[in-house]
Amino acid sequence: MDAKKVIENLKQRFPNEPEYHQAVEEVLGTIEEEYNKHPEFDKVNLIERLCIPDRIYQFRVTWMDDKGNIQTNMGYRIQHNNAIGPYKGGIRFHKSVNLGILKFLAFEQTFKNSLTTLPMGGAKGGSDFSPRGKSSAEVMRFCQAFMLELTRHIGPDCDVPAGDIGVGGREVGYMFGAYKKYTRQFQGVLTGKGIEFGGSLIRPEATGYGTVYFLRAMLKTKGQEIKGKKVLISGAGNVAQYAAEKVLQLGGIPMTMSDSDGYIYDPEGIDRQKLDYIFEIKQVNRGRIKEYLDKYPQAKYVEGQKPWFEKADIALPCATQNELNEEAAKALVANGVIAVAEGANMPTTPGAIKVFQDAKILYSPGKASNAGGVSVSGLEMSQNSERLSWTSEEVDAKLLWIMENIHENCVKYGTEADGYVNYVKGANVAGFMKVAKAMMAQGVF
Ligand code: NDP
Ligand code: 2IT
Numbered sequence: 001m002d003a004k005k006v007i008e009n010l011k012q013r014f015p016n017e018p019e020y021h022q023a024v025e026e027v028l029g030t031i032e033e034e035y036n037k038h039p040e041f042d043k044v045n046l047i048e049r050l051c052i053p054d055r056i057y058q059f060r061v062t063w064m065d066d067k068g069n070i071q072t073n074m075g076y077r078i079q080h081n082n083a084i085g086p087y088k089g090g091i092r093f094h095k096s097v098n099l100g101i102l103k104f105l106a107f108e109q110t111f112k113n114s115l116t117t118l119p120m121g122g123a124k125g126g127s128d129f130s131p132r133g134k135s136s137a138e139v140m141r142f143c144q145a146f147m148l149e150l151t152r153h154i155g156p157d158c159d160v161p162a163g164d165i166g167v168g169g170r171e172v173g174y175m176f177g178a179y180k181k182y183t184r185q186f187q188g189v190l191t192g193k194g195i196e197f198g199g200s201l202i203r204p205e206a207t208g209y210g211t212v213y214f215l216r217a218m219l220k221t222k223g224q225e226i227k228g229k230k231v232l233i234s235g236a237g238n239v240a241q242y243a244a245e246k247v248l249q250l251g252g253i254p255m256t257m258s259d260s261d262g263y264i265y266d267p268e269g270i271d272r273q274k275l276d277y278i279f280e281i282k283q284v285n286r287g288r289i290k291e292y293l294d295k296y297p298q299a300k301y302v303e304g305q306k307p308w309f310e311k312a313d314i315a316l317p318c319a320t321q322n323e324l325n326e327e328a329a330k331a332l333v334a335n336g337v338i339a340v341a342e343g344a345n346m347p348t349t350p351g352a353i354k355v356f357q358d359a360k361i362l363y364s365p366g367k368a369s370n371a372g373g374v375s376v377s378g379l380e381m382s383q384n385s386e387r388l389s390w391t392s393e394e395v396d397a398k399l400l401w402i403m404e405n406i407h408e409n410c411v412k413y414g415t416e417a418d419g420y421v422n423y424v425k426g427a428n429v430a431g432f433m434k435v436a437k438a439m440m441a442q443g444v445f
Contacts, residue, residue, distance in 0.1 A: 017100030085119030090164030092126035111431030118378035143174035188384025191377035200380035208242025210372015227251035235319030318343030326351035
């Protein structure tokens with residue numbers, strides 16, 4: 001393949017999808033060499049079949065708000081690739097959701113899921129509906145309307161959705177309830193379910209914990225540890241909260257958390273008690289991160305900014321795509337950051353990735369370091385299939401093993417001549433090869 005030509009062709013055929021182009025460009029740029037060692041791949045045009053989703057469902061979702069007004073949103077499900085297992089990936093509810101963003105996420109998910117060692121293909125879905133500012137009754141009616149369409153496209157052996165931005169335990173519960181009512185089947189069709197109805201222990205924690213397990217493995221290659229390190233965390237949602245918790249457990253010091261309005265910086269660090277307060281603000285009250293200052297006024301709140309210009313040792317972007325640009329990357333490097341592990345999907349822009357790699361600091365892409373979430377989703381599917389539930393310790397041990405295994409694979413496929421580990425290349429090549437071999441064996445479709 002000629003990666004540039006493939007990308008140009010995709011840009012022409014699918015214009016106005018910049019995030020999708022960005023994700024494809026990053027993967028193709030790093031797998032091209034390995035791909036071209038296998039002429040049999042090109043003979044069956046494997047790359048185009050891997051870049052373009054298997055199918056896309058797009059539908060209107062109509063629901064009634066609390067005032068009795070009829071509201072309309074768009075709903076989507078992208079089934080990207082099921083060469084190694086049923087389609088699997090989250091659902092995002094956010095006003096910014098569009099086809100291009102979901103296509104990038106479904107494409108990334110395919111490689112990420114391949115890295116987990118579990119049998120899962122790649123998918124993503126969502127809506128431009130945002131739960132922010134909506135009542136729980138509105139969220140429930142929306143979820144029921146969304147599932148009225150989505151139900152016919154998913155199933156425990158076909159496509160298994162889960163959470164993502166704007167979709168947590170509450171939303172998964174409502175969607176599961178709707179699926180059950182419409183189909184009269186109690187099935188493991190969604191992951192991230194409540195513990196009482198088939199959910200797995202450690203699933204809420206899994207993405208954040210996994211990111212920090214991966215970070216620890218990266219630091220170990222340099223003889224470093226998390227203990228005593230100052231950590232900048234963006235986001236204040238599911239991933240950010242549990243990343244902060246694991247950093248604390250391992251003796252690190254979270255310094256920041258953020259949301260789309262701004263960030264908080266606590267010069268004394270966020271300790272266990274302070275993190276409990278953040279859990280209360282976010283999980284109980286569904287509030288904003290600036291409320292941190294109500295209880296801890298020694299912290300500062302910076303409106304409209306991202307936390308990357310504060311001084312620290314480690315950065316964990318855990319909010320959203322393209323939240324860390326080249327200017328921010330330069331500031332982090334200048335301030336002496338030694339490691340950046342992505343909890344979010346594609347939070348670092350291509351220019352910023354280059355800054356980290358040129359500076360030879362430890363940098364891991366989301367598809368490697370945030371794979372813990374979908375991994376425990378895969379373990380939830382296993383538990384549902386055998387109609388058993390495992391203890392926290394069992395799930396956590398498996399999560400840790402998976403993250404360390406992904407790290408090893410990145411080192412195996414990503415170590416460059418000078419010994420620097422290019423985790424982007426390692427993750428992409430390792431993830432790609434497994435899917436490619438499965439596609440080759442299954443014939444041309
Ligand atoms: P949540 O909805 O729980 O939290 C998202 C957080 O990011 C919030 O603090 C939110 O702030 C902030 N955020 C969202 N959009 C933007 C934006 N456009 N600009 C700035 N801040 C924003 O989502 P998750 O924690 O689940 O997801 C965070 C990231 O991690 C996403 O990239 C997701 O794809 C990825 N991820 C999630 C997994 C999971 O298991 N949940 C697994 C793997 C990856 P606000 O409240 O202001 O919107
Ligand atoms: O981006 C992701 O990996 C997720 N949002 C989790 C997907 C899942 O199926 O658990």
